[in-house]
Amino acid sequence: MSFFLETLAGGLLAGVMYALVAIGFVLIYKASGVFNYAQGAMVLCAALTFVTLTERDLPFWLAGLVTLAIMVTLAVAVERVVLRPLVNRSQVTLFMATLGLSYVIEGIAQLLMGASVHELDLGIPDLPVALGPIQLSRFDLVAAASAGALVIALSLFFERTRIGVALRAVADDPQAALSIGIRLPILWAAVWAVAGFVALVAGLLWGARQGVQFSLTFVVLKALPVLIIGGFTSIAGAIIGGLIVGAADAIAEIYLGPLLGGSVSTWFAYLLAVAFLLVRPAGLFGERAIKRV
Amino acid sequence: MTGAVEAGLGRPPFLDVVAIEAVYGASILALHDVSLSVARGEIVALVGPNGAGKTTTLRAISNLLGAQRGALRGGTIRWQGEETRRLDPADLVARGIVQVLEGRHVFGQLTVEENLLTGGYLRRPSRRQLAEDLERVYGWFPRLRERRGALAGLTSGGEQQMVAIGRALMTRPTLLLLDEPSMGLAPIIVAEIFAIIARLNREEGLSVLIAEQSANLVLDHADRAIVLESGRVVASGPSAELAASGRLAALYLGAADASTRH
Numbered sequence: 001m002s003f004f005l006e007t008l009a010g011g012l013l014a015g016v017m018y019a020l021v022a023i024g025f026v027l028i029y030k031a032s033g034v035f036n037y038a039q040g041a042m043v044l045c046a047a048l049t050f051v052t053l054t055e056r057d058l059p060f061w062l063a064g065l066v067t068l069a070i071m072v073t074l075a076v077a078v079e080r081v082v083l084r085p086l087v088n089r090s091q092v093t094l095f096m097a098t099l100g101l102s103y104v105i106e107g108i109a110q111l112l113m114g115a116s117v118h119e120l121d122l123g124i125p126d127l128p129v130a131l132g133p134i135q136l137s138r139f140d141l142v143a144a145a146s147a148g149a150l151v152i153a154l155s156l157f158f159e160r161t162r163i164g165v166a167l168r169a170v171a172d173d174p175q176a177a178l179s180i181g182i183r184l185p186i187l188w189a190a191v192w193a194v195a196g197f198v199a200l201v202a203g204l205l206w207g208a209r210q211g212v213q214f215s216l217t218f219v220v221l222k223a224l225p226v227l228i229i230g231g232f233t234s235i236a237g238a239i240i241g242g243l244i245v246g247a248a249d250a251i252a253e254i255y256l257g258p259l260l261g262g263s264v265s266t267w268f269a270y271l272l273a274v275a276f277l278l279v280r281p282a283g284l285f286g287e288r289a290i291k292r293v
Numbered sequence: 294m295t296g297a298v299e300a301g302l303g304r305p306p307f308l309d310v311v312a313i314e315a316v317y318g319a320s321i322l323a324l325h326d327v328s329l330s331v332a333r334g335e336i337v338a339l340v341g342p343n344g345a346g347k348t349t350t351l352r353a354i355s356n357l358l359g360a361q362r363g364a365l366r367g368g369t370i371r372w373q374g375e376e377t378r379r380l381d382p383a384d385l386v387a388r389g390i391v392q393v394l395e396g397r398h399v400f401g402q403l404t405v406e407e408n409l410l411t412g413g414y415l416r417r418p419s420r421r422q423l424a425e426d427l428e429r430v431y432g433w434f435p436r437l438r439e440r441r442g443a444l445a446g447l448t449s450g451g452e453q454q455m456v457a458i459g460r461a462l463m464t465r466p467t468l469l470l471l472d473e474p475s476m477g478l479a480p481i482i483v484a485e486i487f488a489i490i491a492r493l494n495r496e497e498g499l500s501v502l503i504a505e506q507s508a509n510l511v512l513d514h515a516d517r518a519i520v521l522e523s524g525r526v527v528a529s530g531p532s533a534e535l536a537a538s539g540r541l542a543a544l545y546l547g548a549a550d551a552s553t554r555h
Contacts, residue, residue, distance in 0.1 A: 165407050169403060179355065179394050
């Protein structure tokens, strides 16, 4: 029994890491209706910048600030160069633009900072912590706590600040937002900047876990089933989706893998996602349009 | 059809639209040579059948055509003497022109109060000032105070129209553009909304340009009316004269409608 609990808890904690990436997608999707494929590249870019700076002996806090500044600059540039000229185009056009953007960001980041694998040590020892009958990784616990803090900060931002409420308004009806004088370009830049911050947090944690390298961009593929299950428009959904995927993945790997004679963790989450698409296409917490009859 | 002279009485009109042409896509001509003006403190009605170009005219004034892949191809629009062509919609709102879009367009997933607050943000008001503006709007629409915590998408059509108007009032406009405020609403609600608009005009000096398909009610409240048909101005003048002449009815309401009106 304690083995099962340990598997479950480990899976849930891994799920938090997936959720962290998924939140970045949710932010941009909510504000501009774009599935931002470049979120993975932003995670890589943030982690690579941070690790390059710390390798030049910058203290963590300074490296973090500089990286954040770079991510915000990137956000403003993306709004200017990509989003503004493509305003009012179809969703597919915007998606293709972010697909292209993803390779541009990756390419430039690696051109400037090299393509070798960097080790990122955040100073959190990956030691087991005993919690009653089960043992958990301390790193995973810290990661989960960071994700929790991030989610609380984001929900306060959306509920309590003017820019947060305005962002929800734009997500709801861009036409109406324009008509009452909400400046869309500023808000798009703001939401990309917040997504850049989320990418930084995700990049640090994922980078510390598996090294900072090109494959970080593929965390996108982990986030996709999370989004389908949780819904593209809900931060809470991203968290719950992440937990479901993480737990299901871990349990399936341990109990189903041996039966099938191989690893299931690469595809099991997608199987789950397809099942959700059939039953609940908007995801668990996705906004279905409010329609009065 | 020189609006400036008609409304002028010597001073330049508040809003002056001269000979505008608007297109959608590259080729669909939606407005030909439309001119109109609104003087300070006036209520002007823009009437005409479906597809006459009323919405296009209002969107052109607010510089919202771009969002519909439309564009102004000719003519000029001046607001308090300033040409508006290069201003973006938020600049116009900041200068006092705000529009309530056709079909209300409330933010359905936001509460009634959050909807109203979004209208206030552009001016970057202090917290206290924002609260005062909110009180003022609740003063005009007491029903919204009762529903302040409800999701706007779940309120009734009339309440949504009030939210949309209240949200526009939060920008502290001097000219309110209303696009089909009566659409899909029960007559009693429409009457209530028009009464509030008339009071805002009387008591706060708010100028109003209302586009309406159903001319009867709007003519009772408007000082002047402009009749659009197929993207052209076909008649204009004081509301009472237009209503009395029967010309308006003949132009687009059809004979049956005209006979039941008086």
